[in-house]
Amino acid sequence: MHGLINRAFQGFVSTTFGVESWLTIMDRAELGFSEFEAMLTYTDEQSMIMLRSAEEVLNRPLPEMLEDMGTFLVSNPQVEALRRLLRFGGVNYVEFLHSLDDLPDRARLAVADLNLPGLELIEQAPGQFELHCQPGLPGYANVLMGVLRAMADDYGDLVFLDHSGTHDGAEVIAITLVETEFSEGRAFDLGAHSL
Amino acid sequence: MKIDILDFLGISDQICPMHVVIDAEGKILAAGPTLKKLRPETEWVGSSFFDIFDLSRPRWVQSTADLIKTAGSKLHLNFREAPQTGLKGVLAPLPSGQGAFINMSFGISVLEAVRDYDLTSADFSPTDLTIEMLYLVEAKSAAMEASRQLNLRLQGAKIAAEEQAFTDTLTGLKNRRAMDHILNRLIASGRDFALMHVDLDFFKEVNDTLGHAAGDTVLQHVAKLMVQCTRQNDTVARVGGDEFVLIFEGLVDRIQLSGIARRLISSIEEPIPFGDRSCNISASAGTALSSAFAAVEDGALLLHQADVALYAAKNAGRARHFFYQPGMEGAEAS
The missing domain is CATH 3.30.70.270 (Reverse transcriptase/Diguanylate cyclase domain)
Known part of the structure; x- marks a missing residue:
C-alpha cells in the first residue's frame, strides 16, 4: 500500500488521538519503524498489521475509523492540499461527484505510482447517485464515505450517504442530494495556493 | 447557410471567452467576457487593439495590416498597462477584409493571472485545460514537498550514520x-x-x-x-x-x-x-x-x-x- 495512504492514516491518528497513541500502535505492530514515509511503498501486509494494531489500541471498529479519516483528510486545515485538489474536480457537488470517475487518473498524474481503485458514478434520478468502488484497496469505500460527506459540507450541500452493500464485487455507496446550497460552504479560490 | 455576425459572437463568448474581434483599421468590435474581466475599467468596443495590447512577436508587425498577415501563427502579446500579463494568441481573418478574429490564452502566465485577477472555473471554457493544469501544478508541488521532506530526513539520517561510522570512506581503514x-x-x-x-x-x-x-x-x-x-x-x-x-x-x-x-x-x-x-x-x-x-x-x-x-x-x-x-x-x- 502506498506510503501516502499509510501516512494519511498516521496523520489522522496522531492528530485525533495523539502522538502517544500512534507510537503505541506502532510499538504493538512491531514493524521495526514508527513512522510511514509518504513517498515510499509498503506491503499490504505491513499496512494491515498497522490497521489491526490501531483497532486494538484505540478500541474502535476499523470501518468507522476509516470513515473518520476520510472526513479528516478533507476538513482538517493541516491537509488543505487534498481538499483543494478535490475541489478542482468541479464547481458544484454534482460536478465533483462526476469527476470521481477520473480520480484514479488524477491521482496517477500527481503521484505516478499511486494506484487507486476505479470509481464509477451512476446517476439513477436527479439527485440520486450510486458510486461503485472497484476492489483492490480494502476499506477504500469507508474512506470515500468520509470524503464525500466532508466534501458536501465543503460545497455547502446537504447529502445522505449509505453504504449499500456490494454489486459485482464493487462496493456501492448510495448518495442522495437532499439540498444544494444548504449552507455557506467553504470558499475555493483557484489561485489561493502560494507557489 | 449564412451566420449572423452577432450570433457568432454569442457563440464565441462560450467557446473562447478570451477573444477579440477587430475591424480592418484595428478597432475592437467585440471582446470575450474573460478578457473584459481582466480590464474591467477599459471601454473595449471602439478602442484600438494596439492601445490595449503590445505585440512582442512576431517583431515585424507594425500595423493592423501586418497583424492580419500573421494569420495562423503564434502571437506573443501583453497588456500595455500593469499588470502586463503575457498572453498567447492566434488570429484568423474575417471574410472579405472585414477585420480579424483573435483568440487568446494565458499560456504559462496563467498561474499569476489566476491570482492577480481572481479568476474562477467559470472564466475558462470547459474544454480549456487550464483547470487541469492548475490542478497538476498543485498536485505536483504537494508531491514534491513530500519528496523533499523525505530527502531531508534521509539526509539527516545519512549524516547521523556517518557520524557513527567507524570507517574512513577514502581508504576503507578504520577512522x-x-x-x-x-x-x-x-x-x-x-x-x-x-x-x-x-x-x-x-x-x-x-x-x-x-x-x-x-x-x-x-x-x-x-x-x-x-x-x-x-x-x-x-x-x-x-x-x-x-x-x-x-x-x-x-x-x-x-x-x-x-x-x-x-x-x-x-x-x-x-x-x-x-x-x-x-x-x-x-x-x-x-x-x-x-x-x-x-x-x-x-x-x-x-x-x-x-x-x-x-x-x-x-x-x-x-x-x-x-x-x-x-x-x-x-x-x-x-
Whole structure:
C-alpha cells in the first residue's frame, strides 16, 4: 500500500488521538519503524498489521475509523492540499461527484505510482447517485464515505450517504442530494495556493 | 447557410471567452467576457487593439495590416498597462477584409493571472485545460514537498550514520572514532599492545604538484601497504589527512616492531604510479608501548607518547622509526 495512504492514516491518528497513541500502535505492530514515509511503498501486509494494531489500541471498529479519516483528510486545515485538489474536480457537488470517475487518473498524474481503485458514478434520478468502488484497496469505500460527506459540507450541500452493500464485487455507496446550497460552504479560490 | 455576425459572437463568448474581434483599421468590435474581466475599467468596443495590447512577436508587425498577415501563427502579446500579463494568441481573418478574429490564452502566465485577477472555473471554457493544469501544478508541488521532506530526513539520517561510522570512506581503514574505541577497549582489558603513529613525508608536495586526485591515490595505496604489513587482528586507522595509527595487540617486542616499521617505510618509499607520473613519498613513525612505563590509564597519554616519538623521528631526518623514551619531550622542546 502506498506510503501516502499509510501516512494519511498516521496523520489522522496522531492528530485525533495523539502522538502517544500512534507510537503505541506502532510499538504493538512491531514493524521495526514508527513512522510511514509518504513517498515510499509498503506491503499490504505491513499496512494491515498497522490497521489491526490501531483497532486494538484505540478500541474502535476499523470501518468507522476509516470513515473518520476520510472526513479528516478533507476538513482538517493541516491537509488543505487534498481538499483543494478535490475541489478542482468541479464547481458544484454534482460536478465533483462526476469527476470521481477520473480520480484514479488524477491521482496517477500527481503521484505516478499511486494506484487507486476505479470509481464509477451512476446517476439513477436527479439527485440520486450510486458510486461503485472497484476492489483492490480494502476499506477504500469507508474512506470515500468520509470524503464525500466532508466534501458536501465543503460545497455547502446537504447529502445522505449509505453504504449499500456490494454489486459485482464493487462496493456501492448510495448518495442522495437532499439540498444544494444548504449552507455557506467553504470558499475555493483557484489561485489561493502560494507557489 | 449564412451566420449572423452577432450570433457568432454569442457563440464565441462560450467557446473562447478570451477573444477579440477587430475591424480592418484595428478597432475592437467585440471582446470575450474573460478578457473584459481582466480590464474591467477599459471601454473595449471602439478602442484600438494596439492601445490595449503590445505585440512582442512576431517583431515585424507594425500595423493592423501586418497583424492580419500573421494569420495562423503564434502571437506573443501583453497588456500595455500593469499588470502586463503575457498572453498567447492566434488570429484568423474575417471574410472579405472585414477585420480579424483573435483568440487568446494565458499560456504559462496563467498561474499569476489566476491570482492577480481572481479568476474562477467559470472564466475558462470547459474544454480549456487550464483547470487541469492548475490542478497538476498543485498536485505536483504537494508531491514534491513530500519528496523533499523525505530527502531531508534521509539526509539527516545519512549524516547521523556517518557520524557513527567507524570507517574512513577514502581508504576503507578504520577512522579516528574506531581507533579511540579500540584503544579504550584495550586499555580497559589490561592487555599489552603497541601504538605506532605514522606520518607521511612529502605528501603535501604530491598534493600541491599533482593535485588532490593524486593525493587520494597515494593515501589509498599506503592504506593497502599498511594492511599488508600488519596482522589480521591489528588495527590500522587513518586519523588525519596523512596520519595513521597502527595498534598491535599483544605485541610489544621492540625488535619485531622495528622490523614492521622498517618494512612499512621502505614499501611506502617505492614510487607510486599515478597516470603516467609517479609519486615519491616516505614516512616517519613513532611507537609507544602500553607496558613500557607504568600502567597506562588513558589512550590520550599513549597517543601523545607515540606522537612525541614520531616528531623525534622526523627531526632526526625523516624515513625513520623511534620508540618513545622519557625525556624525548625535552628534546622536542629544545
